[in-house]
Amino acid sequence: MQPSAIQPIPPVSLYHTGLLAELRTFWAVVRREWTIFLRYPSWVVAMLVWPVIFPMIYIMSARALAGPQGAGLAVFQLRTGIQDYIGFIAIGTTIWMWQNIVLWDVGFSLRNEQLRGTLEANWMAPARRFSLLLGASAVQMVTMLVFIAVSVLEFGLLYGVRYNGNPLLVLLMLLVCIPSIYGLGIGFASLVIAAKEAHTFVFLLRAMVMIFCGITFPLSVLPGWMQSVASWLPQTYMITGMRLAALGGADFATLWPYIRILLLFGVIWLAIGYTLFAQMERRARRNGTIGHF
């Protein structure tokens, strides 16, 4: 059969490229994710309740260990330089929860699309595939900033935590945490697509943050080799820096070493995340793993 004489529909008549089109894609992913999130009311409730419940175990343990009339708190203050042990624990657990939720949400975002059956439909569109993952990460980021704001309010209201830092510096510390946390999440999302099952990795990673980064205790209580490991984890600097900013009233000069190292970690992790994504995409096209369940 020869090519038909039928006048073809003009190809790609409605196709527009460029930054604006990619930004629209990004925004569409954000809207999609938010709409779906709000259609599961239990997720919204969990976001309000979880920040209060999780640190409670550690706060109660700390109260018990402090002894009668909190005699042991002086030792704690001596080791940490921070008087408010509840605030100390609350900040550690909040950063841990942030990283944990990112690993589950961003880390499993591609895998969830794959299981839902929508990954192929998304990847068949001319939009950049990385924009789709970035969009999902951005939604998660906004959700987590709301989560952190809720946590801060709840800690103040329910646990009596008093913040004596400069709010702008606290915000700055939050912002410099983002690249590392999401770079790790993006890289993880790519690994999950390749490995299919990655719950064990999440448990391992979050246990590492819990043990090495001092979410409820000062790093000085760790043995030397564990402190060395901690110095290679960005979460260590996030937790310490945030405590200094929010509870220790630290100024910019005190926080600068933390900001600098977190920016460096951020660049490294975002680069690792993008590289892993590009590798995974190529591998998926070769092995046909995009549509596999």
Place this chain on the structure above:
Amino acid sequence: MSGWAIEAIELVKKFPRKAAENGDAPKQRKRFFSKKAAPLMFTAVDGVSLQIGQGEIFGLLGPNGAGKSTTIRMLCTLLEPTSGTARINGYDVTRQANQVRASLGAVLGGERSIYWKLTARENLEYFAALYHLPPEIARKRIDELLERVELADRQHDLVEKYSSGMKQRVAIARSMLSRPPILLLDEPTLGLDPQAARRLRELVKELRAEGHTILLTTHYMEEADQLSDRIGIIDGGKIIALDTPQTLKAGVRGTDVIHLEIAGWHQDQEAVLQALPGVSNLISRRTGEEAMHEVSLHAADSRLVLPQVIERVNTNGTHLVNLRVEQPSLEDVFIHLTGKALRD
């Protein structure tokens, strides 16, 4: 540019076999410094060549696992060919993947390819952005498509409340958002009730009438027969026949197809019937009823073989319940070519 809407030249796709599938391979002892052995490969598509003209409906017909979906996934850039090339709308699927994606709409995975927690309209708005449609054009196009797939009055309902047929129509509307010249439909009527399947087939015909080129994969021979201008029969990753449905059926003309419904059938009878002179391509399958079998066989002249067939069937407690003689269908073409049924 070749002038073909879709062109595939010697497409090959090989996948590494999983360890579990390598059960028959001799086990090698791993040594730490030994070179890693090359993985055993499975060839899903084996040198497929196709040329599909503009405005044509081309049906790719074959059983499950024949290579239909792998071929379509290579054409829509989800899979990279191991070797060979393909062009969609003149663009190379490997080197010009973005232009290829912009030139086609595809329905893969059917009703699962849309978001069930969004409404039909929200789904289409989302995918319109992924296809880079400016918002004002997207709005008009979505209104038009919702009318067309008869979902305008349910556009604000969550997709999870839709029937399978309605979900499939949303998926088809999604594939048509950017008004692509080429549509790839992978098993579009799978799982639909007969009425929904008929409506979808009518929609496919309308799209062809508007000038869209459609590549359709199916294992429903009636569907391929009704819709396709040409059909490629694929088996074991190879195109084993390619022509118009009429020509393909004419290839087995001069053959009668005898369908028998038999109670108490036992497998030994298969060899007995096969041994009859003038009988070929015997296929038996169990029907829904207990101990009932449907047996199809090809005969050069049914009048000559029928008395012997009836006599052989009505022995040892088995008996013939029903009998009909038909002209060959596409399934018979497939049986004639491969010796096995399409739904094996």
